[in-house]
Amino acid sequence: xxxxxxxxxxxxxxxxxxxxxxxxxxxxxxxxxxxxxxxxxxxxxxxxxxxxxxxxxxxxxxxxxxxxxxxxxxxxxxxxxxxxxxxxxxxxxxxxxxxxxxxxxxxxxxxxxxxxxxxxxxxxxxxxxxxxxxxxxxxxxxxxxxxxxxxxxxxxxxxxxxxxxxxxxxxxxxxxxxxxxxxxxxxxxxxxxxxxxxxxxxxxxxxxxxxxxxxxxxxxxxxxxxxxxxxxxxxxxxxxxxxxxxxxxxxxxxxxxxxxxxxxxxxxxxxxxxxxxxxxxxxxxxxxxxxxxxxxxxxxxx
Amino acid sequence: xxxxxxxxxxxxxxxxxxxxxxxxxxxxxxxxxxxxxxxxxxxxxxxxxxxxxxxxxxxxxxxxxxxxxxxxxxxxxxxxxxxxxxxxxxxxxxxxxxxxxxxxxxxxxxxxxxxxxxxxxxxxxxxxxxxxxxxxxxxxxxxxxxxxxxxxxxxxxxxxxxxxxxxxxxxxxxxxxxxxxxxxxxxxxxxxxxxxxxxxxxxxxxxxxxxxxxxxxxxxxxxxxxxxxxxxxxxxxxxxxxxxxxxxxxxxxxxxxxxxxxxxxxxxxxxxxxxxxxxxxxxxxxxxxxxxxxxxxxxxx
Numbered sequence: 372x373x374x375x376x377x378x379x380x381x382x383x384x385x386x387x388x389x390x391x392x393x394x395x396x397x398x399x400x401x402x403x404x405x406x407x408x409x410x411x412x413x414x415x416x417x418x419x420x421x422x423x424x425x426x427x428x429x430x431x432x433x434x435x436x437x438x439x440x441x442x443x444x445x446x447x448x449x450x451x452x453x454x455x456x457x458x459x460x461x462x463x464x465x466x467x468x469x470x471x472x473x474x475x476x477x478x479x480x481x482x483x484x485x486x487x488x489x490x491x492x493x494x495x496x497x498x499x500x501x502x503x504x505x506x507x508x509x510x511x512x513x514x515x516x517x518x519x520x521x522x523x524x525x526x527x528x529x530x531x532x533x534x535x536x537x538x539x540x541x542x543x544x545x546x547x548x549x550x551x552x553x554x555x556x557x558x559x560x561x562x563x564x565x566x567x568x569x570x571x572x573x574x575x576x577x578x579x580x581x582x583x584x585x586x587x588x589x590x591x592x593x594x595x596x597x598x599x600x601x602x603x604x605x606x607x608x609x610x611x612x613x614x615x616x617x618x619x620x621x622x623x624x625x626x627x628x629x630x631x632x633x634x635x636x637x638x639x640x641x642x643x644x645x646x647x648x649x650x651x652x653x654x655x656x657x658x659x660x661x662x663x664x665x666x667x668x669x670x671x672x673x
Numbered sequence: 674x675x676x677x678x679x680x681x682x683x684x685x686x687x688x689x690x691x692x693x694x695x696x697x698x699x700x701x702x703x704x705x706x707x708x709x710x711x712x713x714x715x716x717x718x719x720x721x722x723x724x725x726x727x728x729x730x731x732x733x734x735x736x737x738x739x740x741x742x743x744x745x746x747x748x749x750x751x752x753x754x755x756x757x758x759x760x761x762x763x764x765x766x767x768x769x770x771x772x773x774x775x776x777x778x779x780x781x782x783x784x785x786x787x788x789x790x791x792x793x794x795x796x797x798x799x800x801x802x803x804x805x806x807x808x809x810x811x812x813x814x815x816x817x818x819x820x821x822x823x824x825x826x827x828x829x830x831x832x833x834x835x836x837x838x839x840x841x842x843x844x845x846x847x848x849x850x851x852x853x854x855x856x857x858x859x860x861x862x863x864x865x866x867x868x869x870x871x872x873x874x875x876x877x878x879x880x881x882x883x884x885x886x887x888x889x890x891x892x893x894x895x896x897x898x899x900x901x902x903x904x905x906x907x908x909x910x911x912x913x914x915x916x917x918x919x920x921x922x923x924x925x926x927x928x929x930x931x932x933x934x935x936x937x938x939x940x941x942x943x944x945x946x947x948x949x950x951x952x953x954x955x956x957x958x959x960x961x962x963x964x965x966x967x968x969x970x971x972x973x974x
Contacts, residue, residue: 388868392778398770399779402792402842405835409802412809470705478702487706494713496954498896500925501947504932505716508723508940538709566691568698589797596799598899599925603932623801623899630804630903636813648805652798659797663790 413652416645423639429646435609435625437643444643446650448609452526452619453651456601457594459530459615460537464594465587467534468541469576472583475542476549477571488543495539503603506532511604524606524618533600537590544589548582549575581669585662592658596651598623622651720951724944732945736911737927741938746946748910749927752826753953755914756923757895759830760837765887767834768841772883775842776849777871796839804903807832812904827917829904836900837890844886848879881968888961892954898925924950 421429424444432445471491475484510528515521521528552575560570576583606618607628620628626644634641735745771788779785811828814821822828852875860870901923907930910922924946931943 384866384869388866391868392774395770395774395778398767399774399788401767401835402771402788402795402838405795405806405838406791408810408835409798409806412806412815413802415815416809467705467708470702471709474702474706478699479706487710490710490713493958494709496892496896496958497713497716498898498925498950498954500896500898500929500932501716501720501951504928504940504943504947505719507932508943509715509719535709535712542709566695568695569691572698592797596801598799598801599929602899603929623799626801626805627899627902630808631907633906636817645805645809648802652802655797655799656794659794663793 409652413645413649416642417649419637420639420642420646424646433611435620437640446622446647448611449620449622449625449647450650451611451613452605452609453595453621453623455526455613455615455619456530456533456605456621457591459527460533460594461587461591463531463534464537464541464590468538468586468590469545469583471538471542472545472549473571473576476546477567477575491539491542494535495543497536499536499597499599500603502532502536503600506600506604518616521616522606522618524604524608525616526605526619527615529601529605530615532604533594533597536597536600537594540590540593541586544586545579545583548579548586551582552578581665585666588658588662588665592655592662595658596623596655598627602627622647626651717951720944720947722944723941724946724948727941727945728948732942733949737909737930741936741942744931744942746924746927746949748913749922749924749946750949751913752910752921753895753923755826755917755921756829756833756901757891759826759917760833760894761887761891763830763834764838764841764890765883768838768887768890769845769883771838771842772845772849773871773876776846777867777875792839792842796843799899800836800897801899801903803832803836804900806835807900808903822918824905824908824920825918826914826921829901829921829923830917832900832904833894833897836897837894840890840893841887844890845879845883848882848886849875851882852878881964885961885964885968888957888964892957892961895923896925896950896954898923898929901926902929924953 429444429446431447432443433447434443434445435448436443475487479487506528507523510532511521511523511525514525514528514531518527556574556578557570560574565573601621602624605621605624607620607624608618609620609625610617612619625647629640629644732745733750734747735743736748737746738744771792775785775788779788807828809815811822811831812820812824822831856874856878857870860874865873905921905923905926907926908920908922910920914921928943928946928950931939931946934940
């Protein structure tokens with residue numbers, strides 16, 4: 372009798388076990404469904420847009436006036452605005468982030484690192500709307516002392532602050548790559564009489580180069596997708612200008628601008644944000660894939 | 674023509690010069706490291722300087738107003754708390770379940786690899802794209818102009834849940850991976866089957882790590898403004914949501930609303946709002962750090 376009860380219990384334990392296994396698998400599939408959801412959303416609504424505007428006109432047009440007449444749907448001003456801010460951010464974040472990483476991985480004592488790393492983590496955790504506030508109310512007035520014709524909304528201060536924002540991302544990913552460079556490479560160089568900076572710049576950085584480049588790419592992709600900072604500080608004037616002292620509109624800022632007004636669902640105006648979102652998604656996806664690919668492909672196995 | 678170039682040619686033999694270069698390079702690295710830290714200091718000082726005069730009890734308990742001296746962020750504060758708990762409720766079971774599957778069950782095959790790559794890619798998708806997903810899927814149902822969930826708390830929480838899901842999955846996986854294999858083997862040796870091992874041994878030991886990861890993911894969620902704007906739009910909230918099917922606003926949106934106005938007073942309100950938001954984030958991070966430390970010392974015993 373006891374044996375029957377026991378085997379019955381075992382049976383139900385097994386049933387429970389296989390049910391939860393399927394449940395967990397379903398949980399893991401949610402991430403796949405999310406990706407599919409994003410693609411379906413962007414493609415479905417984008418299809419509504421490209422039914423009325425030719426993809427060629429969209430991708431090569433140099434005027435973006437979807438709300439004002441005469442309407443024109445060339446996405447290039449939004450793309451160039453995004454790239455302008457991103458390039459400025461990269462010019463700040465890549466050198467500073469890389470040198471921070473070198474300092475943390477090659478120079479700093481353990482206790483110094485233990486203080487600096489959490490501070491950089493805090494920097495990375497600050498909401499982007501706060502950076503937007505900082506760019507608009509602190510950095511722009513500061514820069515206006517230097518550049519007299521700097522407008523209130525401009526690409527320069529948005530780009531600089533965005534650069535500061537992604538420093539922790541560049542530094543922590545690059546540092547990870549440098550820390551995994553084996554000790555004996557460094558020691559061999561020291562044994563040959565190299566100084567610390569020679570070891571850092573001629574041994575460690577080249578050995579960790581693939582990880583560092585991947586860090587750069589992933590950080591730049593983050594900058595392209597950044598939204599609130601540029602919405603607040605860079606302005607809302609889509610233009611093909613390369614002058615960082617003037618305002619630009621990024622792809623993300625346009626999406627926010629249109630989300631704020633209540634564009635009727637299904638209208639061409641409403642669908643524009645999905646077409647722009649599609650371009651944004653493709654750009655960041657390509658860069659992320661490239662970053663992951665570089666990490667995997669060129670990982671040095673010592 | 675392959676001339677031999679000695680390595681020493683690229684490294685100057687002049688010791689004194691190399692030492693000077695070394696020292697100056699050290700200072701360049703040091704200054705670069707300080708750029709981030711000093712920026713953080715200036716940012717926080719500036720926010721405190723402009724925001725503290727506006728910070729009082731009434732600011733926390735009043736609704737937004739057109740008059741700056743009467744304005745407060747009560748509805749945004751309550752909205753943020755609502756949204757945070759609903760998002761956690763939606764995302765934690767799914768995230769932990771996915772992590773258990775990937776760490777404990779998943780066979781090394783194509784499907785598993787696809788999920789893994791997919792999770793890391795999702796973590797890199799811009800948050801505004803999640804906003805577009807939520808707007809078209811949860812607020813409306815794709816292109817139909819009829820409201821599905823409408824601009825409600827539930828639509829917002831679903832969107833944010835998808836946004837932070839990759840973070841929760843990655844953090845939970847790390848916590849589960851950190852559980853020593855000897856624990857599992859001990860439980861198997863006593864006759865437990867897989868699910869009993871997970872339920873009775875793996876999950877309890879991984880819990881602090883999972884909790885830490887969840888808190889950090891939630892602190893990311895409550896700082897997000899872009900996807901929430903796509904869901905809730907700018908709404909002038911003079912009531913607080915009573916249930917998940919009501920409209921809502923959150924702190925970052927209220928701050929954005931104030932920053933976007935040209936008057937100096939509203940900038941002060943924005944700074945005060947930022948202080949409140951940063952205080953919440955700091956508290957959450959402190960809790961996470963305390964949990965992590967407690968967990969680390971316990972596992973060393």
